[in-house]
Amino acid sequence: MSLEERIESNTTALNDLTKAILGKPGGVAGKPAGAVKANGANGAATTPKRTAEEVMAIAVKVKNDISKEAAQFLIAKHGAASLKALKPAAFAAFHADCETALESGEVEGMTDEEDGL
Secondary structure (H helix, E strand, C coil), X not given: CCHHXXXXXXXXXXXXXXXXXXXXXXXXXXXXXXXXXXXXXXXXXCCCCCCHHHHHHHHHHHHHHCCHHHHHHHHHHCCCCCHHHCCHHHHHXXXXXXXXXXXXXXXXXXXXXXXXX
């Protein structure tokens, strides 16, 4: 297969995928338009985006239900000195870690000294 044929093949595939993602007719063969889900690089479903309000609410819940130190540890784990400094790109992972901590009642990786015990 020549370089031009490969480029044409890849261009066609990208156009078909774009149509499928946007829900336009003529999407990926074998799948109705709109049936392609956005997946991560490994094929797993992507984590839903979280809003600043959701992040604030779950951080307060961790503070109230576990400890202030636990909330601070999770914030720092995601690269911020404060909740306001947490970048939107980290919201989903931060929220997921908070949910895990609330389910188990403890923060994974946090020592008793860090928890103020």
